[in-house]
Amino acid sequence: MSVSRSQGAPSHAASAPPVERPSTARATTTSAASQPRRSRSRLPRPRRILGTTGTYVAAIVLGVFSAFPFVWMVLTGLKPNPEIFTATPVFIPSEITHLRFVEVLTGDFTLYLRNSLIVTTSVVVLTVAVSASAGWVLARFAIPMRRYLLILILSAQMFPFVVLLIPLFIVMRELGLIGTYPGLIIAYLSFSTPLVVWILRGFFKSIPVDLEEAAMVDGASRAGAFRRIVLPLSLPGIAATSVYAFIFAWNEFLFALSFNRNSPEMHTLPVALQQFIGREGTDWGMIMAASVIFTVPVLVFFLFLHRRMTEGMVIGATKG
Amino acid sequence: MSGSTPGGAPGSATESGAPAPQVTERPAPQQEGISERALARIFITPSFVVMAAIALFPILYAAYESLFDFTFFTREDFVGLANYVDQLTSPRFWTAVFVTIAFTVVSVTLEFIVGMIFALIMNAAFRGRNVTRAVILLPWVIPTVIAGQKWRYLFEQRPGYINEWLGLGAIDWLGSGASMFWAVVIADWWKTSPFVALLLLAGLQTIPQETYEAAKVDGATWWQRFRNVTLPLLAPSIVVALLFRSVDALRIFDLADVMTNARLETLSVLAQRSIVRDPQPDVANALAVLTFILIMGIGLLFISLMGRDVVGDPEEGS
Known part of the structure; x- marks a missing residue:
């Protein structure tokens, strides 16, 4: 599917005044209506990069937020027993045991x-x-x-x-x-x-x-x-x-x-x-x-x- | 309620195959074979049969049982509405109502905001989108009991990760009151946002790309496109997501039970307690019916406020 969906990135919204858009875009888009498949984003390059970067940053932050307990579960599954319950939490196991799996x-x-x-x-x-x-x-x-x-x-x-x-x-x-x-x-x-x-x-x-x-x-x-x-x-x-x-x-x-x-x-x-x-x-x-x-x-x-x-x-x- | 009702119309026209005026929006070419109304009836029956057997019966059953007095699980005297009076005059019940509604308002709001952000990211095109989509779903996939345990350890007082990492000393998050409430809200927020995201993502995917292109050509900023294109077109999905999330959040049980040992008393926690921990079927049934009435009331209110185009007729919709 088309790349143009990258505008979902929240971060490039604020920094992008609409004036920056080159006037040639209008002509391109009118024709795009007849060929919707070719709807590449017509954002000027810097904005697009900014938008993509923003998407990546947001994706990574939210990915970590979502994945953290799962990663923790994986690590706990791999930990030697004494490290599962400790006075100060041990996050990274000192040695790996795959036997439980x-x-x-x-x-x-x-x-x-x-x-x-x-x-x-x-x-x-x-x-x-x-x-x-x-x-x-x-x-x-x-x-x-x-x-x-x-x-x-x-x-x-x-x-x-x-x-x-x-x-x-x-x-x-x-x-x-x-x-x-x-x-x-x-x-x-x-x-x-x-x-x-x-x-x-x-x-x-x-x-x-x-x-x-x-x-x-x-x-x-x-x-x-x-x-x-x-x-x-x-x-x-x-x-x-x-x-x-x-x-x-x-x-x-x-x-x-x-x-x-x-x-x-x-x-x-x-x-x-x-x-x-x-x-x-x-x-x-x-x-x-x-x-x-x-x-x-x-x-x-x-x-x-x-x-x-x-x-x-x-x-x-x-x-x- | 059986399968015969949904097919709907009191109709002698049903079998005749004549196109009844209200069957379709526009007179469609009539096909040979079964009539449209018979078709509609066949299509809609299975879901309503299942609903009636599985949903309606338990509700009526509980409503009936709630009118009796119980000793353990033995039904005794008919007591009318006495069980309800007991509940409605009990401060514990009203506290549970308050906690449940507060939980629902806060958690559904937070989940909607994060779910929307998730959905926009999941809908954006970038390398690694597939993996991101899968990762975003992770919290929802992990069994609630396990997730609840993980969050419990995060918030635990003694070897607690949150106290340790944030250098907070020995705060007893799950001990009582507001911190316990917020701990459960945060866990639910984390767990259920992906669900909202999935529903909103499905809606986002129906918005034609050309609509955005057109808005962009007209010089709309990202925010303007979001406000004026995405939100209105997404409205039906948003209403459905909020409605189902609210209905579900009003029944919050698992996380409260696991994380706080049922100290955070929501309506479902109370109902569960009166079934399992301290069996009083009369209390449980009355609580269930009251919860049902509360949720139904909120659901109807919600639909009448926001859902006009969602439950409306095809003629007025789309």
Whole structure:
């Protein structure tokens, strides 16, 4: 995608009086409207460098802010035991031990990883499918009381999480879903759907109806127009909401623990992680090593979807 | 509430396939096969069935149970609204309401500001953007319990990193009062800003690049472009992000529980305590329903103030 998005840098705003812009820019841009792909930034060079530098500085500062506890987790996972709890904090380990990571990865880890992957991918796929269809209907069709339906969708998120546990447990037990994958998947689905419906509905609304109608003139059915026109144009939204559903399902602990209390072979990673805490005194080195490994699949998933998000941007750029 | 309601219309026209006047904004070419309204109904049913089974039932269940007296987990006499009266006359409840609302206002504001900065950076094109995007997401990915523990150690009194690094001596941040509140706010701020950023980033990506180009040609400064192009076009995403963040922040539990051992009493902490630590289902159910009413009220207020174009009809929107 184009380089011109670098104007996001906050720092080059203040120092850049608009007069500096060369007058030739106007001619270039008028033509750029017909060829949106070639939208390189037409900022004069010094400003662009300033803007880019500003972006880098901001990115690094915020990156450090975000990454610090993660780095700390990695370092704690690598530290020899005596250095984990000290009177004065030891940040950099004096020697490196990778044994904890090995220990986490062997053992039952692969079983829990498999459970987590099954539950999480199902939740992501179902959430997007269910929410995209509902979001599209709520965006395009004049349904009576739509406003209240949207709020009703939200109402699931207005209840203290712990209090949902007992009634939900009863529902799942009646349905015979305790200790099964579908039990967890359905519960998670109900928590991840509201936000995704709202977000995707916004995306669908921003896509001109004319595009759908054009497709229908060309012979597509209404649903076909949705699938072939609206969905591809909404890829950034679908990617972002997938990341949200993934992280939610991947991290959820309370329900994963309660639903599968009597079936340890169904435990997901967060539950397994928690059990490191109870075992013969808390082994923080192990917990940190496990937590680091725990976060890796989410990052892989995000980087995988990242390309999709960028593709969506390209499509979005050509539509204007 | 079942799947039949959302499809909506009391309609005999439903099966006939006739284009009912209010179905689409414009009369679309009618296709053979199922009618548009049937299509809408099919598309919307799954989400509402799940919602009804999973969301509505627990709420009604708790509302019903809250009308009874309990001894441990055994239901006894019907007591009407007595459980509610107990809560509404308890100073502890009102303190929790205050703490919860204060937490929400402060943390959502901070998260919005930082989330917006994150989103702008994530949306900017520069070498290493992919890595930056992933790094920015890190805090959100780390399990809350683990993140809470890490922040707890940062704020700890004795081997605490913050006291050590800032040379503050032995300040007991998590001991009580305001410092405890701010410690949890900071941890939540750090943890949840990436979530706001992701939602705003998705919105930013729908803004056509040409809009910026045009504004730039007209000599708009960065700030003017942000004020007059980005913000208005991003408004729907902003409203959704703020609404969902607020609803979620009003239920803050994990961080308060882990970092302060539940000494910072929010509504969810109180509810959790009355389920797990000191089982009183009557109290828990009444608290849950009151929390629900509070959040619903705030949500409706929010939507009526800011969300007109977000929940509005397609005719008025876009």
